[in-house]
Amino acid sequence: MKVKRFEARDTKAALALVKEELGPDAVILSTRTLRSARAGRHDGPLVEVVAAVDFDTEPCVRVEPPPREENRRFGYQACRPIAEAPRPTPVIGRIAADTVASGDLPYSLEAQDLHRRFADLLKFRNTDLPAERTTEAKRPVPPPGPRRAKPRPEDVAQWREQLIERLRAKPLEVKKQNGPTVIALVGPTGVGKTTTAAKIAAWFSIHQQCRVALLSMDCYRIGATDQLRTYARIMRLPCEVTLRPQDLAGALKKHRDKDLIIIDTAGKSPFDPGHIRELNTWFSAGQSIDTYLVVSATAKKEDLQQIIDIYRPLKVKGLMLTKLDETRAYAVLCQQIAAAAMPVSCLCTGQKVPEDFQPASKDFLRTLFCQGWLAAMQHTDTVAGREAWLQ
Secondary structure, three states: OEEEEEEEOOHHHHHHHHHHHHOOOOEEEEEEEEOHHHHOOOOOOEEEEEEEEOOOOOOOOOOOOOOOHHHHHOOOOOOOOOOOOOOOOOEEOOEEHHHHHHOOOOOOHHHHHHHHHHHHHHOOOOOOOOOOOOOHHHOOOOOOOOOOOOOOHHHHHHHHHHHHHHOOEOOOOOOOOOOOEEEEEEOOOOOOHHHHHHHHHHHHHHHOOOOEEEEEOOOOOOOHHHHHHHHHHHHOOOEEEOOOHHHHHHHHHHOOOOOEEEEEOOOOOOOOHHHHHHHHHHHOOOOOOEEEEEEEOOOOHHHHHHHHHHHHHHOEEEEEEEOHHHOOOOHHHHHHHHHHOOOEEEEEOOOOOOOOEEEOOHHHHHHHHHHOHHHHHOOOOOHHHHHHHHO
């Protein structure tokens, strides 16, 4: 980028200088008025304009070499224009357009896309999933060699079945005996902990007639407590904000007559070293609290793996998957959940409270990871279909 400063009697004259020297694509970075004493060249004030323009890459043109014997002896070659690369075949949902046009599709486009993603994962892993997940640093580096052949469809299907068989669905349960069930939703920022807390409260208060209380520990995000209080007011549920560990202990004691107490924690970066210690301090101040990790289905593979590892010291009892409707790439999510060896407890399939929520089901996960979103939603469009999944 080329940056230059211009001075003129007024802004119009300065812009004319910018256009003349840098061209019409120049960007104005700053404009200010200079006093005449500082300028020293003019009785009145001057206008200073700082502008910049990106350097244009000069095209490669054909240059004929001079007719000298040294050029031929040392292999001089002229610079020739690069040929235009052929355009790729258009794809629909990452399936070749000519394949779609032929009509030879045994499954839906979404199911074929999931199959391709599992095949891409299988290219760099063995067919059998290791019994114990290892960290990235301990994984053996494959020796350099020729590129692996494309996996066979039956190998992809077998490996995918092995992953799905390792998934565990353990729905959240509320025991209406010996005190309330207390759960805390933890996880990084932006995964939807507050909305998930409201969905759980609405689900159990409506479908199981549980007495529910909501507690908020999120004193960092502006409007977080107001959001939870709004949900609580609509559902006519008690909601309290706890700013200190002793406040949390007092709120738990106050609502000991409830069946379910849901704690919404503050979202912070999982890489903050003091975040996990702070949560441990809060949870040790009250009675037994079950911790559930809320993870987004849109998280990247590396981030999802590190998030699970970082929150593991909190003795996470289960995973709550959110934003399942905001992605169609479920292969990596399936792989990471299977490797984490943590059960899935709740599923969030949208923003509606409490419609887009359901306890985890192995059949739903199998359909979602094998056939895609549309196939899974066909079983949850009606109340009868939803109840069939929960049985």
